[in-house]
Amino acid sequence: MIETLQAFFAEYGNLLVEGTVATLIMTTASTLIAYLIGIPIGVIVTITAPGSLRPHPAVNAVLGWIVNIGRSIPFIILLVALIPVSRFIAGTSLGTTGAIVPLTIGAIPFVARMVEGSLAEIGPGRIEAAQAFGASTLQIITKVLLWESLPSLIRGAAITYITLIGYSAIAGAVGAGGLGDIAIRFGYYRYQDEVMIATIVLLIIVVQIIQSASDILSKKIDKR
């Protein structure tokens, strides 16, 4: 048994490590960039809603549509449709770098909705209190909306990250690299079940670590 495992890792060890690293690079980079863009969108959708800080029906409706359209396109289709965009932004539509563009664009509307959901948990009371003390809209966004919902935003980020790991496996189908790519190339095309199983185990471990880290962190900073 041990010998079989040793032989397996001698043959596929490097490949699996590289695949894991590629998956982590793709998903981490896309999550970070998606949050840089998704947080402002989520905030704007929230504050332009009727009765909120800066009601603006037109902005609210247009952003809402864009987010919904983004959310309704299946990732596999987005992936193919965005090939020219990836070439333009990342210089290539191939490999790990090329996959970051569709992963990010696919994640932005998802992140915007997650952020919107987290901000909605902040009831009107604290916002009104901040207004009553002369806080500006920008101060209310940073010091109340985002700060008070931080534990929830962190839980949302873990969900996004894990969702993107799933997307990155789909991106593997068009040569993005990573664990998904390995599972398809070795497990599916070459019927090497043991490689398939190894990638599944690795994905489970990665997802578990992300989920536990986010649970611990959000619990630690949540003072409610």
Add this chain to the structure above:
Amino acid sequence: MIEIRNLSKTYDAKHIQHEALCDINLTIDDGDIFGIIGVSGAGKSTLVRCINLLERPTTGRVLIDGDDVTDFKGRQLLELRSRIGMIFQDFSLFAQRTVLENVRFPLAVRHQDKQESYKRAQELLELVGLADKARNYPSQLSGGQQQRVAIARALANSPHIILCDEATSALDSLTTESILELLRDINQRFGVTIVVITHSMDVVRSICNKVAVIDDSRIVEQGTTEEVFARPKAAITERLLKTAGDHD
């Protein structure tokens, strides 16, 4: 002095106009503890929010110390609000900030010196008797303690007006007594004008020197607390008086 002149507020909700406030006239003098009493939905919360313009009056004027503030916007509005403290029924403390940070919040939004503002926040916590809770979070405090923190926060900018929106409605009667005592004490020591929104005649009797009774969006009666209690004119006042406990 707060003067409210011919103030009305109407909400448009799907072609049906709802009149929340109708032709309100009030004068609140410096140093008053002014009660505005009415049943739920009478419009009293909307009225108090017109004073710091959290709600915009549809018509009418709001004057503070002789200045017409009704159309204040931008910096001017933020400046006005920071000079008026406010406390709320549900305390509205920031759950993810320490007690000290909560009290410092009104100073932080005005970019006041960090060290100075922490010192001021600590002094205010001493004033409300919670100096030892500075590092705690609101969730670790009782309702009465949370409202004390909210009062300290409302005092941070040394306001000359404090608005209380049902400040004791979520508290038991003993805690209510101690919060009212604190408000009375603040009124006497600093000469702060306090506007008290309530549905309880007991609260009015306990701390207000003047009272206005609001019913169905209109002021139906106002005067000194003594007058109104001794000779109520409106039917709603009599009804509110009947529900009050007998403390005499």
